[in-house]
Amino acid sequence: MIDRRQLPLNALRAFEATARRASFTAGAQELSVTQSVISRHVANLEDIIGRKLIERSAQGFGLTPEGEALLPVVEQAFDDIQAAMNLMGASRTLRVHMPPAYANAIGMPLLRAFRKEHPDVAIRVGSSYVTGSPEEKVDVAILFDHVRGDRPDRHLLRRIRFTPMCAPEVAARAAGRPLADVLAGEELLHVLVDGEAYDHLWTEFGARRGVPIPAGQGMTFESFVFAAEYAAGGSGIALGDAGAPAPAPLVAPFPDDIAELDFGYYLVVTPDGAGDPVVDLFRRWILGRPDAA
Numbered sequence: 001m002i003d004r005r006q007l008p009l010n011a012l013r014a015f016e017a018t019a020r021r022a023s024f025t026a027g028a029q030e031l032s033v034t035q036s037v038i039s040r041h042v043a044n045l046e047d048i049i050g051r052k053l054i055e056r057s058a059q060g061f062g063l064t065p066e067g068e069a070l071l072p073v074v075e076q077a078f079d080d081i082q083a084a085m086n087l088m089g090a091s092r093t094l095r096v097h098m099p100p101a102y103a104n105a106i107g108m109p110l111l112r113a114f115r116k117e118h119p120d121v122a123i124r125v126g127s128s129y130v131t132g133s134p135e136e137k138v139d140v141a142i143l144f145d146h147v148r149g150d151r152p153d154r155h156l157l158r159r160i161r162f163t164p165m166c167a168p169e170v171a172a173r174a175a176g177r178p179l180a181d182v183l184a185g186e187e188l189l190h191v192l193v194d195g196e197a198y199d200h201l202w203t204e205f206g207a208r209r210g211v212p213i214p215a216g217q218g219m220t221f222e223s224f225v226f227a228a229e230y231a232a233g234g235s236g237i238a239l240g241d242a243g244a245p246a247p248a249p250l251v252a253p254f255p256d257d258i259a260e261l262d263f264g265y266y267l268v269v270t271p272d273g274a275g276d277p278v279v280d281l282f283r284r285w286i287l288g289r290p291d292a293a
Contacts, residue, residue, distance in 0.1 A: 008048060014041035015053060015067075016074045022061050083277045093122040094278050097134045097141035100127050101224040102265060105244035107142065110292055114285060121278060129222035131194035139273030140282055143266045153274065157286075158243065158293035159264040162205055163252050165240035166231055171253035179257050180211050182237070188213070189227040189238040190220040193263075201239050201261065208259035243293070265293065 018027030018038055028035040046053050053067035063071065098107040103125070111123065128134045131145055147159055164179070166186070174182040193200050198220045199213070206213035219236060221227040227238040228247045240246060242258045267286055273279035286292045 002048065006048075008041075008045055011041040011045035011048070012074050013078075014038045015045050016071065016078060018042060019054065019063055019067060019071045020075065024061075083281055093124050094140070094282060095124050095126070095138040095272075096282070097126045097128070097136070097138040097143075099142065099144045099223070099265075100129065101228075101241065101244075102142055102144065103127055104225060104247060105241065106292070110286070110289065113289075114282065117285075118281070121282070129192075133268070133270075137272055138270055139276065139279045141268045141270065142286075143268055144263060145266055147262050147264045153269045155267045155287060157265045157267055159260050159262075161242040161258050161260045162201065162239040163242040163258045164237045164254050165228070165246050165250045165252050166237045167234045168249060168251055169234050170231075170237065171251050174253050179209070179254050183211065184214050187236040188216075188218050189231055189236040190218065191224050191227050191238065192220060192222055204261050205239055205259045208261065209257055211257070267292075 013031065014027065014033075014037070017030045018024055021027050021030060024035050024038050024042075028038045031038070042054060049066070049070075051066040052064050053070060055062040055064055096111075107125075111125065115121070115123070126134065126136055126138060128136070131143075133143060134141060142157070144160075147156065148154075164183075166174070170186060174186075188199075188202055190198050191201055192198060197203070202213045205211075219227070219230060221230070224238060224240060225247075227236075228240065228250055230236060231238050232247075232249055238250075240250070240252065242252065246252050267283065269279055269283055
């Protein structure tokens with residue numbers, strides 16, 4: 001059994017560089033030592049573990065199953081050490097973008113939790129009523145957007161499930177009535193989606209749930225935050241995110257009427273933030289939080 005006082009750090013560095021580069025020569029060049037030094041360190045590590053890590057043969061370079069298992073663990077450990085040390089010297093402000101509805105329901109509690117764990121990271125939070133990428137310069141953004149395939153810089157946190165939300169007095173009028181009857185007699189509140197018709201969300205919701213949507217523009221808002229504020233006064237029904245708490249005092253009186261539409265929340269690292277240790281810390285922290293979705 002090896003404890004941390006006996007960890008052969010130089011040998012681990014030699015193994016990681018050699019295995020990652022798949023070459024003793026390349027590993028030696030990366031660490032600015034001779035190939036014989038690299039070979040000696042790897043052999044010492046194999047002696048400590050009691051297992052072969054690298055196959056040396058005329059056929060070429062290869063990792064044993066033990067080497068394959070050890071490499072990602074050592075890589076991650078060195079990555080974490082590098083990120084932590086870089087973070088200690090980081091002084092610039094992390095620029096974060098969130099849509100207003102996400103920020104209100106989910107984002108602010110997340111940021112409080114992040115700041116509690118990482119009080120030395122300064123954060124500037126921005127928000128805008130857009131679908132997709134914001135115009136302002138940011139390092140990392142949570143976006144409301146059409147669901148598309150993941151990219152290395154873009155991670156789908158979750159698809160959005162929509163349900164009708166309204167003030168308690170409107171819900172009282174709707175009690176015991178079919179959703180179609182309720183929608184026919186109440187004002188529908190629309191939230192704009194860039195590039196789509198004003199009633200896109202309600203139209204898609206109706207198609208998924210098999211509920212007719214009354215025609216007529218009514219009230220249209222750039223953000224669900226505005227629609228919720230309007231509905232809180234006792235007028236109208238808006239489509240809200242069933243995966244987040246309904247903003248007080250609104251309620252969701254139709255728990256069985258939920259539709260997953262082709263929209264989701266994405267975490268995106270922008271070109272300005274790529275490769276920055278503070279951005280990577282925030283990205284990995286968000287992706288590790290089940291409440292981020």
